[in-house]
Every structure is written in C-alpha cells, then in structure tokens.
Amino acid sequence: MNTVPGPHGDRLLGNLRAFRNRPLQLLLQCRCEYGDVVKLRLGPFSVYLVFNPQDIVRVFDDKSFGRSDFSALFEPLAGGSMIIADGEQWLRQRHRVAPAFNKNRLAMLAPQIHKNAVEIVEQWETEQQAGHLIDVQEAMVGYAMKVITHFLFGSGLDNKMLVAVAKAWSMSLKSMNYRMSEALPLPLWVPTRNNRHLRSAANEISKIILDIIAQQRKTPDDSGSFLSTLLHNRDQDSELKDQEILHEIMGIFLAGFDTVAIAMVWTLYYLARYPDIQTQVRQEMLTTLKETKEGHLGFANLPYFDNVFSEAIRLRPPLWLVDRKSSTETELGGYHIPPNSNIILSPYVTHRDSRFWDNPAVFNPARFEHTEEREKYAYFPFGGGHMRCIGIGLTKLEAQIIIGEILKRYRIELSALHPVEIDCLFVLRSKEGLWMRLTHLNY
Ligand code: HEM
Numbered sequence: 073m074n075t076v077p078g079p080h081g082d083r084l085l086g087n088l089r090a091f092r093n094r095p096l097q098l099l100l101q102c103r104c105e106y107g108d109v110v111k112l113r114l115g116p117f118s119v120y121l122v123f124n125p126q127d128i129v130r131v132f133d134d135k136s137f138g139r140s141d142f143s144a145l146f147e148p149l150a151g152g153s154m155i156i157a158d159g160e161q162w163l164r165q166r167h168r169v170a171p172a173f174n175k176n177r178l179a180m181l182a183p184q185i186h187k188n189a190v191e192i193v194e195q196w197e198t199e200q201q202a203g204h205l206i207d208v209q210e211a212m213v214g215y216a217m218k219v220i221t222h223f224l225f226g227s228g229l230d231n232k233m234l235v236a237v238a239k240a241w242s243m244s245l246k247s248m249n250y251r252m253s254e255a256l257p258l259p260l261w262v263p264t265r266n267n268r269h270l271r272s273a274a275n276e277i278s279k280i281i282l283d284i285i286a287q288q289r290k291t292p293d294d295s296g297s298f299l300s301t302l303l304h305n306r307d308q309d310s311e312l313k314d315q316e317i318l319h320e321i322m323g324i325f326l327a328g329f330d331t332v333a334i335a336m337v338w339t340l341y342y343l344a345r346y347p348d349i350q351t352q353v354r355q356e357m358l359t360t361l362k363e364t365k366e367g368h369l370g371f372a373n374l375p376y377f378d379n380v381f382s383e384a385i386r387l388r389p390p391l392w393l394v395d396r397k398s399s400t401e402t403e404l405g406g407y408h409i410p411p412n413s414n415i416i417l418s419p420y421v422t423h424r425d426s427r428f429w430d431n432p433a434v435f436n437p438a439r440f441e442h443t444e445e446r447e448k449y450a451y452f453p454f455g456g457g458h459m460r461c462i463g464i465g466l467t468k469l470e471a472q473i474i475i476g477e478i479l480k481r482y483r484i485e486l487s488a489l490h491p492v493e494i495d496c497l498f499v500l501r502s503k504e505g506l507w508m509r510l511t512h513l514n515y
Pocket residue numbers: 154155166323324327328329331332335385389390391394395452453454455456457458459460461462463464466467
C-alpha cells in the first residue's frame with residue numbers, strides 16, 4: 073500500500089509550530105493538498121488526520137479505536153475521570169454517570185436554569201439602557217458556570233461556595249489552555265511557572281469539591297444532581313470513594329462547561345449576523361412560549377431553532393478536534409495504518425467539505441431540514457460511536473432557555489467596533505469576546 077502523504081515541516085519539530093500557531097489553516101491545507109488521510113508529525117508524535125466520513129465511520133463505529141495518547145493532556149484536571157478512561161474501565165464509568173443525564177432528571181433542573189437565565193438578561197437591562205455594549209461571550213460563560221455547578225452539586229450550594237468553585241475552575245482552565253498551547257508541554261512534575269499554577273489551581277478546586285462531597289455525605293441533597301446520583305451509586309456493591317466521585321466531577325466540568333457556553337456564543341453570533349433568521353427564531357420561540365405552562369422553553373420542540381443551532385456548530389464546532397487510537401493494524405482511505413496510531417478527526421474541516429455540503433461557507437439552517445440525505449459523520453460536533461458526547465440533552469435545555477429569554481426581550485446586533493476573530497484553545501472561542509448592541513423589543 074502507498075505511504076500516507078503529509079507535509080514534511082521542520083526537521084526537529086515537524087509541523088508542531090504551524091499546528092500551534094494556525095491549527096485550523098494547517099488542517100484545511102492538509103485536506104486540500106494531501107487528501108483524505110494525512111500524516112502529520114507533531115514533535116515526537118505522528119498523527120493521522122482522517123477527513124472523509126466513509127473512513128470516520130470506521131474510526132467511530134469500530135470499537136478497536138479507543139482513547140488516543142492526547143487525552144493524557146487532560147490528566148492534570150480530569151485524571152481518573154471517564155473522559156480519559158478507556159476500554160472496560162471507561163464502560164464502567166460511563167454506566168456510572170449515565171443516569172444523571174436522564175431526560176426526566178434534567179427536566180427537574182429546568183426551573184433553576186431558567187432562574188439563572190433571567191438573572192443574566194435582567195443584569196443587562198441597566199447596561200442596555202445606558203447604551204453600553206454587552207460581551208455576550210462573558211455572559212454565556214457565566215451562565216454555563218451556574219448551570220454546570222447546579223447540575224453537578226444541586227441547589228444546596230451557598231453563593232460563597234459557588235463563587236469559590238467558579239473562581240478555582242476558571243484559574244484551572246486558564247492554565248490548562250496555556251498548557252495546550254505550548255509547543256511541547258513538559259511533564260507536570262517539571263516546575264515551570266504554568267505547571268506550578270496548574271497544579272495549585274487543580275489542588276484548590278479538588279479541595280473545594282472534596283469539601284462539597286463531604287458536606288453532602290452528611291446532609292444529602294436530593295435535587296437529582298450529578299453528585300447525588302453518584303453518592304447513591306453502588307458500583308459492584310460498594311460505595312464510590314470520594315476520590316472517584318471527585319474525578320468524575322472534574323471530567324464533567326471539563327467536558328460540559330466551556331463547550332456549551334461557546335456553542336451558545338456562536339449561535340448568538342449568527343443570529344446577530346442574520347436578522348431575518350433571528351426574527352424567524354424569535355417568532356418560533358414566542359409562539360412556543362405562549363403554549364408552554366412552564367414559562368420557559370426547556371425541552372420544547374423548536375425545529376427551526378434546532379436547525380440554526382446545528383448550523384452554527386457546523387461552522388464553529390466548539391471542539392474542533394476529536395481523537396482516537398487504533399489498537400490493531402487497520403486500513404483507512406486505502407492506506408495502511410499501523411497499530412497504536414493516533415488518529416485526529418476534525419469536525420471543523422469535514423463540516424466545510426464541498427463534497428458533502430453545498431456552499432459550505434454559507435450559513436444556511438435550511439440544510440438541516442434534510443438530514444437523511446447526508447452521509448453519516450459528515451457532521452459530528454458531538455463526536456460519534458460509543459464515546460459520543462453524553463451531554464447533548466443538557467446542552468439543548470441550557471441553550472433553548474437562555475436564547476429564548478434573550479430574544480424575547482432584545483434584538484441583537486454585532487458591534488462594529490469589535491471584530492470577531494477565532495481563538496483555537498481547548499474550544500473554538502472568540503478572541504476578544506463577542507460584543508453586541510441590544511435593542512429592547514417591549515413585548
Ligand atoms: C455544545 C456543547 C457540547 C459539545 C459541542 C460537545 C462535544 C463533545 C465531543 C466532540 C465529545 C467527544 C466525543 C467522541 O470522542 O466521540 C464529547 C464528549 C463528552 N461530552 Fe460533550 N459536548 C458538549 C456538551 C456537553 C455537556 C453539556 C456535557 C455534560 C454536562 C458533556 C459531557 C461530555 C462527556 C462526559 C464526554 C465524554 C464521553 C465519553 O467519553 O464517553 N458535553 N463532547
């Protein structure tokens with residue numbers, strides 16, 4: 073079989089510098105110049121980029137593909153959690169956390185999520201009246217933090233504790249993002265400035281979470297939170313240890329906070345860019361709101377908004393890379409792939425491949441009306457196969473509630489003073505925030 077093509081890059085670092093400085097351009101260029109399967113050297117590691125849905129199906133749906141070596145990057149924050157576990161251990165952990173994502177359980181969180189959403193948009197009132205612009209990215213991050221802490225710990229946490237969790241987690245994520253942007257992250261035991269920050273931030277957040285676990289062992293919270301689910305869990309007939317619970321909580325924090333915040337940010341960005349689409353979403357939401365007795369959109373059926381949300385994360389998938397490792401020798405796209413190869417899939421690239429999408433650069437929610445015609449895994453913002461994202465239900469609940477509250481009150485426009493530039497960190501965020509002008513609708 074032929075050798076897998078790919079850019080040579082630097083003799084020592086391979087393509088590491090380009091991957092660090094302009095990753096999206098590098099990935100698009102690889103697809104364009106070398107085809108559907110590309111070999112990339114990143115310092116001491118070689119990875120295979122796989123772009124074609126026909127090969128992606130094999131990677132996702134064949135269980136011989138497991139966690140890649142890159143998941144070790146998350147070790148400092150999510151070590152021991154399901155998001156970096158593999159094989160039998162992963163399966164046990166996935167079963168352990170799954171009940172917390174049950175739709176009925178999530179629906180119990182809706183009133184509190186709605187309260188958080190109303191608080192955020194009401195805080196905008198004074199700013200809006202003073203003619204100030206609003207950084208919607210900062211607001212969505214704040215909202216997602218409130219939602220995830222409520223999902224994880226229930227309603228029993230006092231405000232002081234919530235602030236402490238939010239602060240410690242933001243510090244941890246900042247150091248983690250920095251670590252991921254380093255050309256060659258040194259092992260955590262090397263006392264670089266960032267490693268020391270990351271270790272101390274991870275210790276701080278772990279301490280706070282262990283305190284919460286201890287508190288809730290004494291005084292159980294029965295609001296159906298993730299923590300209460302794990303406290304009731306009897307894994308192989310023995311209670312989970314505090315450390316095991318801590319690890320799962322850290323994993324969910326990492327996977328389910330920034331991702332959803334950023335998905336809402338890009339959805340609002342496109343709604344602001346396309347006023348007609350915004351009007352149509354508002355109409356659908358207002359009509360549906362009138363019919364719901366809960367006073368919020370929760371899990372309401374909103375087909376047009378679903379399409380808009382899907383299209384927003386087609387063009388801006390919060391997680392722009394999904395990784396796997398082949399445990400056996402395999403063949404992808406006509407190339408031989410040796411065992412233990414790290415594979416990278418990029419929704420960012422496959423979602424804009426003109427073989428699978430008409431006019432891929434155009435924002436067109438209507439393309440999601442006919443999903444049956446689409447090739448499997450031409451679209452995978454939530455990954456795929458057995459390790460597919462577990463948080464899709466919570467994402468829907470969270471996004472519908474706040475976007476409903478925003479559009480009910482305001483018309484949103486992008487600020488001409490703040491150009492939007494993508495920053496490729498753990499998630500695909502906007503570099504300088506997302507600044508918007510709001511106009512009151514007075515409904
Ligand atoms: C728009 C929001 C989100 C996006 C785009 C997203 C995306 C992803 C992706 C791409 C994966 C990797 C799947 C794979 O390897 O095949 C993943 C996994 C995961 N996500 Fe999400 N996610 C989102 C929201 C959430 C939320 C809200 C939670 C939980 C509160 C969550 C929890 C997880 C977990 C636990 C995994 C690991 C699953 C496993 O390994 O079995 N995600 N997500």
